[in-house]
Amino acid sequence: MSPSVPLQEMIRAIRSARTQCEERGVIQRECAAIRAQFRQADNGGRSHNLAKLLYVHMLGYPAHFGQMECVRMIASPRYSEKRVGYLGAMMLLDEKQDASLLITNSIKNDLSNSNQYIQSLALCTLACMGSAEMCRDLAPEIDRLLRASNSYIKKKAALCAVHIVRKVHDLGELFTKAARSLLTEKNHGVVHGAVVLITELCERNSETLERFRKTVPDLVQIMKGLVISGYSPDHDVAGISDPFLQVRILRLLRILGRNNEAASDAMNDLLAQVATNTDSTKTVGNAVLYETVLTVLDIKSESGLRVLAVNILGRFLLNNDRNIRYIAMTSLQKIVGTDHNAVQRHRGTIVDCLKDQDASVKRRALELSLALVSASNIRSMMKELLSFLSSCPPELRSQTASGIFNAAERYAPSQRWHIDTILHVLTTAGGDVRDETVPNLIQLITNTSELHCYTVHKLYRALLSDISQQPLVQVACWCIGEYGDLLLTGECQETEPVQVTEDYVLDVLETVLQSHMSSPSTRGFALTATMKLSTRITENVDRIRSIVSIYGSCIDVELQQRAVEYNALFKKYDHMRAAVLERMPVIEKNSQGHTNGETIKESQTVKVKPGEPQQPANQVCDLLDLLGGSEQPLQPSPALGSAAPPIPVSTPNTVGGDLLDLLGGLEPTPITPVATVTVYEKDGVTVTLSCEKQSDSGLTVTLTASNSTESDIRGFTLQAAVPKSVQLHMKAPSGDSLPARGTAKVTQMVVLNNPNKVNLKMRLRISYTSQGSAVQDTVQIDSFPGLGQ
Amino acid sequence: MRFLLLFSRQGKLRLQKWFTPLTDREKKKVIRDMMMLVLARPPRSCNFLQWRDLKIVYKRYASLYFCAGLEDKDNELLALEVLHRYVELLDKYFGNVCELDIIFNFEKAYFILDEFLMGGEILETSKLAVGVSMEEADTLQEEEKEQEEVGKTDKERFACGRGLRE
Numbered sequence: 001m002s003p004s005v006p007l008q009e010m011i012r013a014i015r016s017a018r019t020q021c022e023e024r025g026v027i028q029r030e031c032a033a034i035r036a037q038f039r040q041a042d043n044g045g046r047s048h049n050l051a052k053l054l055y056v057h058m059l060g061y062p063a064h065f066g067q068m069e070c071v072r073m074i075a076s077p078r079y080s081e082k083r084v085g086y087l088g089a090m091m092l093l094d095e096k097q098d099a100s101l102l103i104t105n106s107i108k109n110d111l112s113n114s115n116q117y118i119q120s121l122a123l124c125t126l127a128c129m130g131s132a133e134m135c136r137d138l139a140p141e142i143d144r145l146l147r148a149s150n151s152y153i154k155k156k157a158a159l160c161a162v163h164i165v166r167k168v169h170d171l172g173e174l175f176t177k178a179a180r181s182l183l184t185e186k187n188h189g190v191v192h193g194a195v196v197l198i199t200e201l202c203e204r205n206s207e208t209l210e211r212f213r214k215t216v217p218d219l220v221q222i223m224k225g226l227v228i229s230g231y232s233p234d235h236d237v238a239g240i241s242d243p244f245l246q247v248r249i250l251r252l253l254r255i256l257g258r259n260n261e262a263a264s265d266a267m268n269d270l271l272a273q274v275a276t277n278t279d280s281t282k283t284v285g286n287a288v289l290y291e292t293v294l295t296v297l298d299i300k301s302e303s304g305l306r307v308l309a310v311n312i313l314g315r316f317l318l319n320n321d322r323n324i325r326y327i328a329m330t331s332l333q334k335i336v337g338t339d340h341n342a343v344q345r346h347r348g349t350i351v352d353c354l355k356d357q358d359a360s361v362k363r364r365a366l367e368l369s370l371a372l373v374s375a376s377n378i379r380s381m382m383k384e385l386l387s388f389l390s391s392c393p394p395e396l397r398s399q400t401a402s403g404i405f406n407a408a409e410r411y412a413p414s415q416r417w418h419i420d421t422i423l424h425v426l427t428t429a430g431g432d433v434r435d436e437t438v439p440n441l442i443q444l445i446t447n448t449s450e451l452h453c454y455t456v457h458k459l460y461r462a463l464l465s466d467i468s469q470q471p472l473v474q475v476a477c478w479c480i481g482e483y484g485d486l487l488l489t490g491e492c493q494e495t496e497p498v499q500v501t502e503d504y505v506l507d508v509l510e511t512v513l514q515s516h517m518s519s520p521s522t523r524g525f526a527l528t529a530t531m532k533l534s535t536r537i538t539e540n541v542d543r544i545r546s547i548v549s550i551y552g553s554c555i556d557v558e559l560q561q562r563a564v565e566y567n568a569l570f571k572k573y574d575h576m577r578a579a580v581l582e583r584m585p586v587i588e589k590n591s592q593g594h595t596n597g598e599t600i601k602e603s604q605t606v607k608v609k610p611g612e613p614q615q616p617a618n619q620v621c622d623l624l625d626l627l628g629g630s631e632q633p634l635q636p637s638p639a640l641g642s643a644a645p646p647i648p649v650s651t652p653n654t655v656g657g658d659l660l661d662l663l664g665g666l667e668p669t670p671i672t673p674v675a676t677v678t679v680y681e682k683d684g685v686t687v688t689l690s691c692e693k694q695s696d697s698g699l700t701v702t703l704t705a706s707n708s709t710e711s712d713i714r715g716f717t718l719q720a721a722v723p724k725s726v727q728l729h730m731k732a733p734s735g736d737s738l739p740a741r742g743t744a745k746v747t748q749m750v751v752l753n754n755p756n757k758v759n760l761k762m763r764l765r766i767s768y769t770s771q772g773s774a775v776q777d778t779v780q781i782d783s784f785p786g787l788g789q
Numbered sequence: 790m791r792f793l794l795l796f797s798r799q800g801k802l803r804l805q806k807w808f809t810p811l812t813d814r815e816k817k818k819v820i821r822d823m824m825m826l827v828l829a830r831p832p833r834s835c836n837f838l839q840w841r842d843l844k845i846v847y848k849r850y851a852s853l854y855f856c857a858g859l860e861d862k863d864n865e866l867l868a869l870e871v872l873h874r875y876v877e878l879l880d881k882y883f884g885n886v887c888e889l890d891i892i893f894n895f896e897k898a899y900f901i902l903d904e905f906l907m908g909g910e911i912l913e914t915s916k917l918a919v920g921v922s923m924e925e926a927d928t929l930q931e932e933e934k935e936q937e938e939v940g941k942t943d944k945e946r947f948a949c950g951r952g953l954r955e
Contacts, residue, residue, distance in 0.1 A: 008893050015892075051896055058802055058895065060817070078937075080930045087899055094810045117926050127908040129810070152922070159907040166908075189913040196910050234915045237870065244914045247867050287866035294864075322835040327865055360835040740842065 005030070007051050014059070027056055031063075038069045046073060047084040054084075054091055067092050067099040074106045079118065082110070086121045095131030104134050111141045116152055119145070123156040127163040135164040139171050146178035151187040158182060158193025162200045172201045176208060183218055188235055188242055191222065195248045202255050213256050216263050220270045223249050227274055238282040250274075250291040257299030264300040271296050275308055286316070286324055290331070297335050310335075310342040317349045322358050329353065329364035336371045347372050351381070354388045366396060370403035378411040382421060390428050397432040401425050405437065415448040416494070419455055423472075427462055430469025438474050443587045445479060454494035456483040461498065463508055468517045474525045477512060480505060481529025482584060485536040502537045506530065510547065520556055527551060527559060531566045535581040545570055676704075680766060680779045684709030685738070687718075687766060691784050697757065701750040701784070707738035709770065716768040718748055723761060727753040738768070760784055790868070790909040791843060791858040792819065793902070795891065798852055800824050803891050804898055808909035823847075823856050837865050848872050852888050871911065878905055878919055900926065 005013070010030055017023035030052060037049045050069055057063035070092060073085025093100040103125075110122035123145070126138060142164060145157040158179070165172045175197060182194035202209040226241045226249075235242035253271075257264040274292050279285040289312055296309040316328035329350065336343045350372065353365035366388070373381045382404065389400045404425055412418035422441050425433065445455050459476035467473050480487065484505055490497050512518050512526040527548070534544045548570070551563035569577050680687040684707060691701040707713045714737045722728045733748035754760055762784075767776045795804035802820060811819070826838055827847045838845040840858070846868040847856040855872045859865065876886070878901050883890040891898050904919045906912055913919050 011893055055895060058805065060802070079933050083900070083926075083930065084896065087896060096810065096812070115929070117922075117929055124903050124907055128808070155912060156907065159910055159912055162910060163908040188915060189918065192911060192914055234917050237874075242914050243870065244867065244911050247864055248911075251862070251864075283866055284870050287864055287870055290866050291864050322833075323837060323866065323869070326835050326837050357831075358834045360837055360839070363839075 005033075005052075007048050007055070010052050011055060014055075023059075027059070027061055031056060031061070035065055038065070046076075047078075047081045050084050050088050054088055057091060063092060067097065071099055071102045071106075074103050074110075079115075082118060082121055086125045089125050090128045094129050095134075100129060100131060101133070104137055107134070108138060108141065111138065111145065116150055119153055120156050123153070123160045127156075127160040130160075130163060130167065132167045135167045135171065139164055139168075139174055143174055143178060146175065146182065151185065151190050154182065154185070155187065155189035155193040158190065158197050162193075162197050165197070165200050165204065169204050172204055172208065176201060176211070180212075180215070183215060183222075188245055192245045192248060195219075195245070195252050199248070199252045199255060202252070209256070213260065213263050216253065216256055216266045219249050219253055219256075220267055223253075223270055223274070227270075227277060237284045239279055240284050240288060243284045243288050246274075246288050247291045250288070250295050254295040254298050257295070259300070261300050267295075267299070268302060268305060271301065272305055272308065275305075275312060280315075283321070283323070286319075290316075290327055293331060297331070297339075306339070307342070310339060314346050314349075317346055317353075322356070322361055325353060325356075326358075326361050326364055329361070329368050333364070333368050333371065336368065340372075343368075344372060344374075344377075347377065347381075351384045354384060359393055362392065363396060366392075366400060366403070370407065373407040373411065375411045375413075378407065378413060379417075382407070386421070386424055386428070389425065394432075397429045398434075401429050401433045405433075405440075415444075416451055416454065419444065419448065419451060420458075423458060423462065426469060426472040426475070427466070430472045433471050435471075438471050441471075441475050442478055445475075446482075446584060446587055449586070451494065452479075452483045453486045453492045455479055456487050457492050457495050457498060460487055460500075460505075460508070463512070467512055467515055470519050470522050473512055473518065473522050477509065477522070477525040477529040480509065481525075481532035484529075484533045488537065502533075502540045503543075505533065505537075506540060506543055506547075509533075513547070513551075520558060523556065523559055524562065527562050527566075531562075531569075532581045534570075535578050677785045679703075679764065679781050680777070682777065683770075683775070685713065685766070685768065687764070687779075689781065689784070694751075697753055697755045699752045699754065699760075699784070701752060701762075702747060703750065703764075704745050704747045705738060705766075706742045706745045707740060708742050710740050711771050712740050713738040713768045713770045715774075716746055716766075719765040719767075720750055721763045721765075722752065723758055725754070725756040725758055726760065727755075729753075790863065790871075790906070791860060793858075793906070794820060794823055794854075794856045796820075796824055796854050796856070797888060798828065798854070800828065803853060803888065804895065804902070806899070806902060806906075819858070823858075827854050827856055836869060846872070850876050853891070871906075874916070875902065875905060877916060881916065881920055882923060897923075 010026075013026050014023055017026055034049045034053050037045065046069070050066060050073060053063050053066040053069075057066070066088060070085050070088035073081045074089060076082060076085065089100070089103055093103070107122045107126055110118050113119050113122075123142075126134065126142075130138070139161075142157050142160050145153055146161065148154060148157070161175045161179075165175065179194055179197045179201065182190055183198070185191055185194070198212055198215070202212050223246065226246055229241050231239075232241055235245075237243050240246070253263075253267050257267055271292055275289065275296070278288050278292070280289055293309045293312050296305050301309075313328045313331055316324045317332075319325055319328075332343050332346070332350070347369075350365055350368050353361055354369060356362055356365065369381065369385065373385075385400065385404050385407075389397065389404065392400055404421065408418050408421045412421070419441075422437070422444070426437070426441075445452070448455070456479045459472075459479045462472060463476040463480075486492075487498070487500060487505060488502060490499050509526050509530050513523055513530070518526070530544055530547055534541050537544075545567075548563050548566045551559050552567055554560045554563060569580065573580075676688045676690040678686060679689045685705065686708065687703055687705045689701060689703055691699055694700055703718060705716060705718070716736050716738050718730075718733065720728060720730060729751040731749040731751065733746055735744075735746050738744070738746055752760070752762075762781045763778060764781060765776065765778045767774065769775070791807075791809050793804070793806040793808075794802065796802045805816070805820065807816065822840065823845065826840060826845065830838075830847075836846055836848055838847070842861070844859040844861070844863065844865055845856065846859060846865050847854055848869060849855075855876070857868050857872060859868055879886040879891070879898065882897065882901055883894070901919065901923055904913060904922045913922075
């Protein structure tokens, strides 16, 4: 058996391995030796062996066989072994391992050890990986240590208590008193620990928060001491005395002053003092100023102080340091809703940041710029945003495009401007726009009848230059189909008209049809457009007929079906062709919500795919459908989370009817908003219900769940029970996980049939897992909204 | 703070400290993602990133990247100061610290970190105090070792393969 190699030798050996294979070989040999050593009795080199194992673990190799050794080492009386043992416990054991329970007793003993360094090892380990049970077991010990005489132990006990409170919320009560008394200590470490503990307690429990409001004057005193005090070599960082403690106190003051006039008043002077006196040439000073600004903006501060805070942010925006500009924009984003005008003053600088090299800064600038768009600055902002779109990194494109559409929708000064803007976006970033853009744009175009000529000319030109951007091509084909006659007249008031013959127009459409770049749906658009032109042109109808008949044997089923039906229209129903292919009437816009209804969300990683998952724009190909090629009901994407059933963009084909009825009955069916009621609200989980009568006895109920807590919820399921005579059919839910802070929702539809018309009741059982613990709850629903209709 | 990672430019992990419980798989994923994100950043770019719901703060010191994952309410600028303070502590302890010191004495790096941060929060705000604690703990270890050596017979010493003490 080879003698055990000292730690440093092993590290050298591993590092000198030239290939991965060699390294694995060395490590396997070492692990074998270590395992053998573990099985031996105490041989004085135990801590070295465990250290070697920990090194190997850090490289990514499995090391679970060391867990029991950690437990043994912790129980050893030797300090060196305890030290490495506890380190091993923190690295190899976590609360999910069974072995972690075995060290509870050792920790308990060590907490009462006479040597403070051994006590500190135990405290540190408990704070790092203590499970809920361990915390419950040892909480009284920690409380005792909080009152101990040694400040070294007190500060560690304070942070250990923080961990305990995070794991087991109820134990917060236990530490309240001790925390209060620790504030009066001299030792900065202890005071810091106390502030962190108090912050944690106040965040969890509003009663505790009320009680601790009385400490505001003390905290103000401590801060003043730090700010005014002279140089203290122990705690000084670039001229600022203990910035870490200052920031923590400011954070606590923020929590205490929120929504409370009295507390906010008490800290007003202090905040003004800190804001004006702190040196902002170094990062550390800016860190304190940043925290101060956040506090001022969050509490009920007086307006002068608020202005001061926003000005500080404005100064940050002009700072050369990218980090400072980044956080300035983050903070401004938080207040753009409430202090909109104040932020508007800095719009110029923010828009300039769009041109910064750094991706993070760009992202923040984009979000903030989009939030600052308003009716008064729409034109200039749009110019900036459009130029940003042409040069922005690909991961931001989709967000920019959506934002531009949103803004254009809300604040367009004129229809023509709106159309121009959308066209510009389609030509620059056509690949990154959402699929809903096409029907929305088409609807916009039909609504601006005076600009049909202008639009079709512009689109024709765009099509001539580039047929690769699918949304653009789709819209262009549709327009040429609809308004081709305007194109052929050769006249246009708004823009330079093109001189084209029918052949040229048909050439363009045929190119799109045949190009390998066109997607199947684009081809569909082109075919329909070609067909529509048969009534708008005079000479080349035969050419159209031949194109259409060729596609009658196309491999793509959709195209084939269309072609065959169009052929039939030529042959058997020629007398109807003119009526069928007439101009589309104005589509009434769906009143609910915006086209791209997502709010500007927090940015994601570089790798994220652009856009949300979309429903492809299906072309319903029906003989009745020749008039439109563009409709698609807006499916609620998870981000929208609407409880109502899908509300379609009103389309002409919602009304069935037969061929002769096409001219009438094209008004869209009005959609009444469906009432929603909240049926369950507990622990941050909310379930809302809405229902819609399908027939005399049939009812569709939609349940939507959302999660407003700080942690994700998994395994979310709903079960329903109804009275005996009612038939229940639960459809598959949209998902089973609810991310934190309501970023996405889960919807589930339930179809009920109540033939005997009994009084409808439903019992709903909600089960989910949150933060590792399973929760189950039941709620009874006695009344259903919308049933009385 | 949720985690603190130290890794080299070549993507070798030198230190990992996790302040929330995660499975091994999750840890590995985080490490991979962090390395990918941070190593791809051009020089002189902003030190802050957004990843999932966390704010990532990173700083490069010579050949090592120090990367911390923060929660939403944490102060990013202060986190930069925390990273800097940790480097200063390492520097004071090892005397002109370099990556090799951290590789060969990783346990010491962890011990220093444990005197500075606990449960994701700052434990001691004074550089001096951390230095003193480390010294005293090391002295305790040394004294213990000495006492044991004195207690052993020569035979035992040779059997351990340690040789005579200087």
